[in-house]
Amino acid sequence: MKIDRRRFGMLGAQTVAAAATARAWSAMAAPASAERFHFAVVADPHIIDEFYVKGTENGVEDNTSILLTADRLTSARTLINSLEPKMEQVFVVGDCFHNYPSVDYDFYFKNKTRIDIAKEMFDGFNAPVHLGFGNHDYDVPRVSREMSHRLFAEKLKAKPYSSVDYKGFRFVHLNNFMGATWDKSSPEFNKTYGSLGEQQLNWFEGLLEDKKPTVVFIHYPLWIVRDVEVSDYGLHPLLKKHQETIQVVIAGHWHKWVDFAHTYGPQHYVSGATRYDENAYMLFEADAKKQKIRWMNQDLVDWSTHYSKPYKVRG
Template sequence: MDRRTFTTLATASLLTRSLWAQHAQHSPDIFYIALIADPHIIDDFYVKGSENGVEDNESILLTTPRLTSARDLINSLTPQIEQVFLIGDYFHNYPSTDYDFYFKNRTRLDNAKVITDGFKAPVHIGFGNHDYDVRKVPREMSHRLFAAKFNTKPYYAFDYKDVKFVHLNNFLGSTQDNAAKDFNPGLGSFGEEQLHWFEDQLNQHKPTYVFVHYPLMMTQATEFSDFGLQPILRRHKDTIQLVVSGHVHKWLDFAHTYGPQHIGMAATRYDPNAYMLLEVNRRSGAYRFMNEDLVDWSTHYSKPYRS
């Protein structure tokens, strides 16, 4: 990172802290969370120049300082961020198909964990397509590595201050099974077990936030007759406060196309300001997108805070 870039990031951080202090609330009914997508952390085994185009080849080499910058800014806020959610592509591809390789060498998995261990708030990780390699690496191996390295399940939910947060996994259905007739890595699917589990979570009727890596336009609407993610979302649109995805690396507002409000996030891979800061009301479950005015929609970028 050159001096100009460092100075710009540092200035943005100071302005962010100032503006945050003016607009955030100190209330027992309010808490704050941060969302991050697509950091794409690499390691010394990464082969330079293996991406698609100049922008991708340049950005992948800056993923560590950009995620670190976002982390340090989020850590600096008062009132503090209480939970952090990372919506997939935690790291960038697998340097080996050998499970033991990841315990004999320091890899991008370890590098990613070192960065996120530096957050003051707990970090909850979801799976992205680059956290799998469904053509070459068995999904079971990816799940074993996530369990061993990050203590993370393929999908999960937890309640915090009367609000439910759900990490869905759109890589568990037949479209992500390289032995299936409908194998299509570009189309997300969930599998019957996960879909039933998700609806059971929603039947608790707690205000719910849903995180999934592929935007809903890239996931199967239904998978088993008329049963699938999109009918579930529409049935429970009053319970689900927000659906947030990553993957496309741009800010996208899908509004209520799928029932609940659905937003696609930009990536810290391209911009250290590409995070979401949400104020959540524990009583109603409603949220306020604190840095929405700074988002440059349909691009990779967010503007830094300005006083």
């Protein structure tokens, strides 16, 4: 998997020309209807709790940002809740919380932990919130994947991977931690890379065969997800085969804004993280009649950094 590294140095300049578009969105965006709606995307909140041990991250920036995660997600949520037309769906692209304070399953039902705090924060959105898994939502091999799935099901009412249909569109949360690269018993075990596993790939292919306009969320950028897993069968060939159906693939994990363009078939973006910037959210308008989506605040992004300019709501 390759990307032209020269592109990264040019990314910031690509958005300068359209500076007014998203800032004026409240005046421009068409109202919601049976065919048109709006949705938001948030990545990498990394919520912590009182059991978190300070100073255990990598460097000053990481150690500072982790203490501000709740405040920054709250700020992003306040903005998203304030918008007109309203956001009708919200999608979180993994790392809902930051690591596990205990390997004991019962600990999470005897104490209020970062999982409960994350749930309370997600419940504060004025729209349904759909969660994906990030690498910090696991702790393999210290905590089994099965335990993580049980906690997500009980505490957050979320499945390891899922899809939801809404007003003519399909939204798919893929889980790149279900395959061999995150299986300690596999000779392919290497958590640097993501993989889906054959069962999930088959499930995803079945969804794509319906040919509904689809938005795909996955935590790891496609650059570090195995292209094929079973012979010549894998995520990358599926994306290219169905690139006319897939509107966009949105990842997190890197905490910086990256535009892979059509390297993998469909448009592929990596989102900034609310952990580092309260303005790191994506706002979309979807038109089912045209079967197209539009990223409304794209021109505010400072590419290749953590940051995006604040979205200004016009009265």
